[in-house]
Amino acid sequence: MAGFLEAVGAEVELRADEQDATFGPPGGDRPSLATVYLGGGTPSLVPARDVAALLSRIEARFGLAADAEVTIEANPGPDERGDLAGLRSAGVTRISFGAQSFDAAELRRLGRRHRPGDVVTALEAAQRAGIPHRSLDLLYDTPGQAQATWQGSVEAALQTPIDHLSAYALTLEDPDAANLTGPTGDHLPVRRGARRWRRLAAAEQDDDRAADAYLWLDERLVAAGFGWYEVSNWARPGGASRHNQAYWRRAPMLGLGPGAHAFDGARRRSWNAARLDGYLAALAPADGSPPHLAPGGEDDLDDDAVRLERLSLDLRTRAGIARRDVPQTALAELDVALQAGLLDEVDDERLMVTARGRLMAGELAARLVA
Numbered sequence: 001m002a003g004f005l006e007a008v009g010a011e012v013e014l015r016a017d018e019q020d021a022t023f024g025p026p027g028g029d030r031p032s033l034a035t036v037y038l039g040g041g042t043p044s045l046v047p048a049r050d051v052a053a054l055l056s057r058i059e060a061r062f063g064l065a066a067d068a069e070v071t072i073e074a075n076p077g078p079d080e081r082g083d084l085a086g087l088r089s090a091g092v093t094r095i096s097f098g099a100q101s102f103d104a105a106e107l108r109r110l111g112r113r114h115r116p117g118d119v120v121t122a123l124e125a126a127q128r129a130g131i132p133h134r135s136l137d138l139l140y141d142t143p144g145q146a147q148a149t150w151q152g153s154v155e156a157a158l159q160t161p162i163d164h165l166s167a168y169a170l171t172l173e174d175p176d177a178a179n180l181t182g183p184t185g186d187h188l189p190v191r192r193g194a195r196r197w198r199r200l201a202a203a204e205q206d207d208d209r210a211a212d213a214y215l216w217l218d219e220r221l222v223a224a225g226f227g228w229y230e231v232s233n234w235a236r237p238g239g240a241s242r243h244n245q246a247y248w249r250r251a252p253m254l255g256l257g258p259g260a261h262a263f264d265g266a267r268r269r270s271w272n273a274a275r276l277d278g279y280l281a282a283l284a285p286a287d288g289s290p291p292h293l294a295p296g297g298e299d300d301l302d303d304d305a306v307r308l309e310r311l312s313l314d315l316r317t318r319a320g321i322a323r324r325d326v327p328q329t330a331l332a333e334l335d336v337a338l339q340a341g342l343l344d345e346v347d348d349e350r351l352m353v354t355a356r357g358r359l360m361a362g363e364l365a366a367r368l369v370a
Contacts, residue, residue, distance in 0.1 A: 004276070005050055007283035009057060010291040011256045014283075016061035019254075032063030035243035037071045039096075040257060044074035048086025055091050062254075069093055069242045076122035077114035084122075084129040094133040094241065095126050096166070102156035103149045106142060120160055127161045133239055135164035140217070141210035142170050143201040150213050151220075158224050163239030167217055168232050169210050172198040183278070184297040186259045186271045211359050218355050231316045231358045248313045258294070267306060270298035304369070312365035320352035326368050333367040 023030040036058060038051070046054075051072070058064065071094035074081050087095070101107050102116040119136070126134050136157050140150050157165060174195070175187035190198070218228060226234040230248060233241065246253065252265035259274035272279065273295045282294040301309065307325075314321045326334050334351075337343045342357035342364060353361055 001046065001050075003280055003284050005046070005054070007280050007291075008054065008257055010283040011293070012054075012057050012061055014291065014293055015254055015256060019062065026061070026063030030063075032065045033058070033068060034065050035069045035071070035246060036064070037243045038092075039071070039073040040259060041073065042075050042080050043072055044082030044087065044095075045080060046082075048083040048090050051087060051092070052090035071096060071241065071243055073098065074122070075112075075114060076119045078118060078121070080114070081122045081125070084126050084131065088129045088131050092131060094135065094164075095131050096135040096137065096164075097122055097126075099136045099153075099157070100139045101142070101149075102153040106145065106149060106153075110139070110142060116156065120156075123160045123162060133164060134160075134162045135166060135239075135241070136160070136162050138165065138167045139170050140167060140213040141205050143204035145209070145213075147209070147213065147216070151216065154217055154220055158220075163236040164233070164241065165221065165226060165235075166233050167214070169214070170201070170205065172202045172205075174198070181274075183275075184273045184295050186261065186274050186297075188274050214359060215355055218358075227318075228358075229318045231353075231361055245317075248317050250310060250313060267301045268298060269301065270296060272296040308365060308369045311369055312362060315353055315361045315365050315368075316358075318352065320346055320350045321368075323349055323351060327370075330368045330370050333370065337364060337368070 019026075019030070026032055036055065038046075043051075055064070055070065068091075070091050072082075072087060072092050073096050076097045076099055081097070084095070097119060099114075099119040100110055100112055102119065104116055107114065107116070123134055123136070138153055138157060174190065175181050175185070176189055179185070180187040181189045218234075221228070221234045225236055227237075228234045229240050230244065233244065235241075250263065250265060253261075253263045255262040255271065258272055258276050258279045261269065261271045263269050279294045283291045285291060311321060311325060314325075334343070337357070338345070338351075341354055342360065343351045344354055346352050353364070357364060
């Protein structure tokens with residue numbers, strides 16, 4: 001842990017030096033950070049004092065707005081949720097627990113170490129610690145999942161003190177096949193046992209069941225006072241994630257740590273390689289040499305990619321898309337989507353996906369850009 005934190009601190013300094021050279025020091029024309037997101041697994045395992053030190057270093061080098069949103073991800077198990085009171089004192093304002101399910105058998109099949117009761121305990125502890133915003137992640141379309149099991153998890157989640165819920169269909173893509181696991185890739189290779197599990201699990205998934213689960217969830221959450229604001233995210237009033245909304249608005253974002261992604265707000269997306277050994281070798285060299293940025297990659301989007309990305313992200317959100325952004329060549333596709341009930345006309349200028357449209361937002365965006 002000490003070596004990892006040393007490497008992250010070194011990257012903070014190197015990235016901040018780049019920002020200073022390009023935009024000047026924080027303050028003035030260079031705004032302070034509005035959000036910080038500590039994610040990528042279980043950062044709650046980092047001692048709270050070290051989280052506080054890291055946030056202080058980030059504030060010193062990048063600036064941190066007085067009302068900044070600071071989120072941390074955590075697993076709800078008793079040995080993984082971390083020192084919640086300490087995290088609050090460090091400046092954390094949001095916590096997102098990876099619950100995935102409230103069914104004990106389903107949790108075992110997913111390889112999760114916590115139990116359903118741990119989720120409730122963790123959320124109540126976060127509430128007592130004074131963390132203002134508390135979120136849960138749930139998974140649907142897990143192998144052989146019964147609708148009663150899914151609905152039971154949702155009902156259990158609604159009995160907890162959350163103001164935000166994220167729900168994702170289980171995805172089982174192969175990062176090796178997608179060439180994402182090489183020396184500069186942002187994914188780690190899939191182990192043989194995990195690959196076999198994924199193959200068997202995929203055979204027990206069902207698109208129609210997944211669609212039914214999503215549509216039921218949306219209706220239930222709206223009835224419970226949660227509004228959808230992005231395809232996979234619902235929140236009570238005031239509970240939406242500001243950090244995630246910045247992603248969907250294509251705002252500039254810095255990424256630090258193994259596998260982290262960054263975006264310049266226009267065309268350039270970049271990332272650090274996922275391998276921890278390469279990250280440590282670059283930023284905390286064993287021979288005492290000066291640290292340098294870790295290996296990674298970048299992608300400069302062309303005009304077509306920018307249009308598709310912008311339309312895809314806008315379609316995923318409640319804000320919807322501007323009618324003027326749909327090219328003339330795709331107006332026939334637009335009419336088909338409206339007639340099929342995949343889009344609603346918010347007003348003369350904007351269009352928003354319906355609940356059914358959210359199920360195929362990616363394909364819809366591709367058709368509307370063509």
